[in-house]
Amino acid sequence: MARVYNFNAGPAVLPLEVLQEAQSELLDFKGSGMSILESSHRGKEYDQVHTEAVANYRQLLGCSDDYAVLFVAGGASMQFAMAPLNLLGPGQVADYINSGAWASKALKEAAHIGKVHVAADCSQEIPTRVPALNELKLTPGAAYVHLTSNETISGAQWKTFPLTDAPLVADMSSDILSRPFDLNQFGLIYAGAQKNLGPSGIALVVIRKDLAERAPASLPAILRYQTFIEENSLYNTPPCFSIYLMMLVSRWILKKGLSTLHRQNREKAALIYALLDGGGFYKGTARPECRSDMNITFRLPSEALEETFVKEASKAGLKGLKGHRSVSGIRASIYNAFPLEGVQTLAAFMKEFERKNG
Ligand SMILES: *Cc1c(COP(=O)(O)O)cnc(C)c1O
Numbered sequence: 171m172a173r174v175y176n177f178n179a180g181p182a183v184l185p186l187e188v189l190q191e192a193q194s195e196l197l198d199f200k201g202s203g204m205s206i207l208e209s210s211h212r213g214k215e216y217d218q219v220h221t222e223a224v225a226n227y228r229q230l231l232g233c234s235d236d237y238a239v240l241f242v243a244g245g246a247s248m249q250f251a252m253a254p255l256n257l258l259g260p261g262q263v264a265d266y267i268n269s270g271a272w273a274s275k276a277l278k279e280a281a282h283i284g285k286v287h288v289a290a291d292c293s294q295e296i297p298t299r300v301p302a303l304n305e306l307k308l309t310p311g312a313a314y315v316h317l318t319s320n321e322t323i324s325g326a327q328w329k330t331f332p333l334t335d336a337p338l339v340a341d342m343s344s345d346i347l348s349r350p351f352d353l354n355q356f357g358l359i360y361a362g363a364q365k366n367l368g369p370s371g372i373a374l375v376v377i378r379k380d381l382a383e384r385a386p387a388s389l390p391a392i393l394r395y396q397t398f399i400e401e402n403s404l405y406n407t408p409p410c411f412s413i414y415l416m417m418l419v420s421r422w423i424l425k426k427g428l429s430t431l432h433r434q435n436r437e438k439a440a441l442i443y444a445l446l447d448g449g450g451f452y453k454g455t456a457r458p459e460c461r462s463d464m465n466i467t468f469r470l471p472s473e474a475l476e477e478t479f480v481k482e483a484s485k486a487g488l489k490g491l492k493g494h495r496s497v498s499g500i501r502a503s504i505y506n507a508f509p510l511e512g513v514q515t516l517a518a519f520m521k522e523f524e525r526k527n528g
Pocket residue numbers: 180244245246247248272318320321322341342343344362363365370371372
């Protein structure tokens with residue numbers, strides 16, 4: 171079996187142990203004689219999976235009883251709509267912090283539903299960054315404040331989150347559980363699973379329960395957080411296999427330890443950032459004080475060299491390094507499951523490429 175080093179931004183690399191475990195029990199789940207793919211979502215096999223997934227994520231995130239952990243289909247983009255549908259009432263304003271492409275998408279969706287105030291905007295700046303805390307122009311009495319903890323495309327990441335009077339809502343798709351954080355600072359967090367937690371098409375949602383009660387009576391049941399809370403994410407048939415994989419990943423994170431993963435993530439990123447700070451051949455896209463430990467973005471002296479870089483890296487088994495189509499350049503996505511050896515291999519490749527082309 172030849173596994174490559176997979177730098178894709180999402181869907182992204184999963185822990186090998188998780189894939190192997192899923193493979194080993196695919197045909198016969200724990201002696202049931204059927205796959206978990208074929209099991210009833212009300213049956214005891216799936217019930218154990220679902221219960222463990224909820225419990226593990228509660229533990230990993232330090233959820234008190236005030237919060238509910240939900241699994242919602244539709245990925246992070248569904249949450250761009252669901253958050254304002256539930257939390258942004260008529261006559262209210264939601265503050266959106268526009269730090270880049272993903273934040274822009276979130277605020278565009280919210281603007282379909284209610285009144286949005288842009289509390290800061292650095293979405294067009296290069297080098298890329300997230301706003302400083304003292305730049306935020308927050309609205310007194312806002313329904314909530316929305317931010318994007320890690321801009322997957324630009325490679326900029328919040329290192330300290332603002333303390334807000336209004337409930338803080340965060341899209342944590344590309345850095346959730348890559349580092350510890352204080353959930354109590356947030357009213358709602360959500361994350362598309364395909365970066366750090368599992369497969370695409372599903373989001374982990376954590377909400378302070380009292381906020382779910384704000385939804386207007388006209389909102390259909392399937393779009394209400396309250397429905398997911400009351401039915402433990404089993405109102406409809408959930409994406410069972412995706413939740414099963416997310417459960418396996420949660421076990422893997424618990425086994426590794428969140429603080430160990432955080433340390434490893436910083437060490438992995440530092441290996442590449444050292445090269446970007448080095449000679450000038452490679453130039454980091456994000457400002458050093460907010461550069462991401464998950465998505466490392468950089469440029470080479472010319473687009474032609476970038477093309478050659480991606481091509482030669484791919485030949486060497488380093489896949490998925492091409493930057494997002496909207497910004498080009500290079501992007502190395504090195505989520506929790508991305509192995510240290512892969513980053514070391516990339517660093518060695520970069521040094522050699524610079525020696526030949528610099
Ligand atoms: C990938 C990503 C999304 C989109 O996720 P989907 O599951 O495709 O909707 C949203 N926000 C951020 C920060 C992302 O990285």
